[in-house]
Amino acid sequence: MKFRIEPFVWLAFSGGGVLAALFMPVLAFLFALAFPLGWIDPPSHDHLDAIVSNPLTFLVLFGLFVVMLVHAAHRFRYTLYDGLQIKHRVLVGTLCYGAVLVGAFACLQFLGGATQ
């Protein structure tokens, strides 16, 4: 069988899509809207700190975030190709997937920083 990178990228894209569809609504609703706007009382710092400092949380969030970033980058890449008809395929690909690498590094930093 031929080796091609596309199937693997697509698998990550799809996985990210599923996870985003399942997790993002509640995460976005709670952390981006309900807590800042006070619709729901934000949990105490201690409670959240306990959650994020758990190594399991680190693993879960790291996996979740990186796969979602792959999903987003992959999709956005095609949006640039088709929606804006940008023809520089290699450049666009490099920028998009390069952004995932930067993002993954940021995840490592930020999530790792919170896990003590």
Next chain:
Amino acid sequence: MSRATGDDLSYRRPVPLWWWLHKRTYFVFVMRELSSIFIAWLVLYLLLFVRAVGRGEAAYQDFLDDAASPWLVTLNVIAFAFIVLHTITWFSLTPQAMVVRVRGHRVPGIAIIAGQYAALAAVTAFVAWLVLS
């Protein structure tokens, strides 16, 4: 194939740059694809949120205050709307991409969609319990 070539006078119509504004279904498609930006944004936002939590009580409160600023709320409302679009479209397209068979019979698309919403409810309930309990 022995199609004569060389004097091809066929007219090739260019695709307009904003082709996806010409038809509703195309527009919805591009909006669906643009949800990717907001997923990326929310990942970044959540990362910053976690970082703030990790930096202590004061940083957490500051972050919540910043997040209540009008421009960030506007951005997050838009982002949430795109997330909902992503979830709905993703779920509704799954049955086309995946054939699930139970005892040799193909599970109807509507059941697959319902299953996904059930999973969404479970995940939502779990996250809410974990965070709010």
Next chain:
Amino acid sequence: MSDDPMVATHDVLLIGGGAAGLRAAIAVAETDPGLDVAVVSKVYPMRSHTVSAEGGAAGVIAEGDTIDEHIYDTISGSDWLGDQDAIEYFVREAPRELLRLEHWGCPWSRQPDGRVAVRAFGGMKKMRTWFAADKTGFHMLHALFQTSLKYPAVARYDEWFVTRLLVDDGRVHGVVAVELRTGRVRGITAKAVVLATGGCGKVFPFTTNANINTGDGMALAYRAGAPLKDMEFVQYHPTGLPFTGILITEATRAEGAWLVNKDGYRYLQDYDLGTPTPTPELRSMELGPRDRLSQAFVHEEAKGRTLETPYGSVVHLDLRHLGAKLIDTKLPFVRELCLKYERIDPVRELIPVRPVVHYMMGGVHTDADGATGLGGLYAAGETACVSINGANRLGSNSLPECLVFGARAGRAAAAYAASAGPPPPSVGSQVTDETRRLERDLLGRLPRDDSIAAIRTEMQTTMEAAAGIYRNGPDMATGADTLRELQDRVGRVGVRDTSRTFNTELVAALEAANLLDVAECILRSGMHREESRGAHQRTDFPDRDDERFLHHHVVTRGPDGTPRVNRLPVTITRWPPGERVYGR
């Protein structure tokens, strides 16, 4: 392909890309992989009219069925005008050909155990019609087309219109064709040519046939000196939708649908076709042969027991008692067509139907190997007349006919091509002549008040009046006179469209000339047959007359351009002429 821009060269040319043409092409490629074979078609092969066949393809496979019974059904269906030796070849080879198509991926409907399923069909004493739901022709054509793609030896000239056969010294050496996209006229030489261009339903105004069924192959052969045979026999299918003429397959009746008049009465019982039973009875009532059912409609109409619509009188086809489940699994296309084109749902409503021109029993005279008598010229499928169909074809015999005789003609053409020499130099000047004719006579001529559409319409109304389900001598003679005038007009009419690119008006002009030649042959043959047999029913000669007319008519083109009708004996082997009995 040769370097000469005027002429391309192949070993075998197939004219037409339907079931017969593609089957022949594959047969050539399999017989001798060294042969260079090309399919020339005025449409992309998957557009060919085979695609519209619905009900099925007959082949003896079921337990309890026998070769002899299929032979007998076909012979009695033909009103004893089919050649019995050819019918025997046909019936013996049909199952193998259908199996071969199974191996090529045709999605035949199946029994629960995985074997091929068969259904009943009109005029057949046993269940022997293979089917792919009610899109049998569509599935066969696409299976053949897709399978043909795996043979690199098969070249294609898609959307090339053949205007003339290259003939020298009684042998055919290729064709002249117009490439529609560029308008360029080119000679394509070959050692053997197989005509497989389908039927000629467009001779009539109301037909199930597609726009492309203009008798091109028949006209090409006829002009080149090969005779046409049995041209008086035109099949009316009893169940077409009014206005469009879209076919509602006989499979509806095989699955149990009823034909009822305006009173809801199953009127076929009044026409010696048996007595009504709730479930279908083979060779009886609605499962009688097409000629008899169409004739019954005319009588019913005369009695005032049909319904009037803006598009002529109709009777009703009743599927309601079959139920949605059976209709959706075995007749889904019928439901789709009714919903889309009549806005009625056959699950709950009656389908209005009337007889409609469907099939040409006649065609280019060939032997059982598709040979026409002109060296190097072969024909197969509806274009040809072997004859296995005689005076009336049985439903579901035409698809296997395309396969059996397509394969036979392909093999014979391959054998011929392997031994034939290169084309003589004289064909070059024929190409030049033809190019000049097309450019000067058609494109260069000033348009007059006349139009091709007007000529075609007048021919069609003439043919409907003169050569309908019931005919008579004086009407046919009047019609033949009108056709002579129309021949004169088509010889003078100009083409308004002067473009070289995809000139559909030029095509229509060439097709109209083909149709007129075929129409004349139909009427002339009909005038000579002073009896009623199968699809040829004459009010002035209402009985079959085996004494005078148990023979074929072959038509050749006279020196003045008019058809000359001659006789050819019918081959009778084991089944002497008898009475056609249905429903008793």
Next chain:
Amino acid sequence: MADEIRVEVARYRPDKDREPGWQEYDVPLRTDWTVLDALNHVKNEVDSTLAFRWSCRMGICGSCGMNVQGEPRLSCATFLTDYAPGPVRVEPLANFPVVRDLVVDIDDFLEKLPRVKPWIIRDEEKSVDDGEYLQSPEELEAYQQFSMCINCMLCYAACPVYGLDPDFVGPAAIALAERYDLDSRDQGARQRLDVLIEAEGVYGCTFVGECTRVCPKHVDPAGAIQRYKLKAAQESVKAFLLPRAFR
């Protein structure tokens, strides 16, 4: 209801025109008339130079695809009354080069089709003498939907990916590959996968889904393509990630 409807037809005569333009015709508005009937009326009564393809007029030959009011349709199955009071815009199918008027060049599809090997591939051919390959109604049903493609090219006209990248193999061809893959008689899935795993194969598709929406025969090419993506991914994981014992 008005007794006439205006039809705006795209015209392009390469020997006269540098680019397509519009021509208007008023045709009778009859309940039974389709867009194709209107075009035939024009051709027979008004302007015999109008060029378009058509044949079976019963939605099975696939010749008469056109963009009607911006939507790819079979013109023989599209009724004028649905667009009353008009006008109705009729254009050649989108995404294909225009040969003339409403006639488009589909040779690209015919060149791509053989690449996906749309025929039965067997390791060992069974002789016709040994009868048919057994295939249960359930096995037939598994691929039946994808065998309904009439090659009408509406899906290519609806597909923005094909419009932007003509190298994309495209909906109908991939659906036909899937049709043979799913056929219990076929053993050629691996060969087709090698063709479709390429960048211009299934992974060029962004699942716009328009091909499925416009398909007059409910073939669902979009579904076929997504399933192919999944299949190719599964096979790739098996071949390159799993230890040998688990493949």
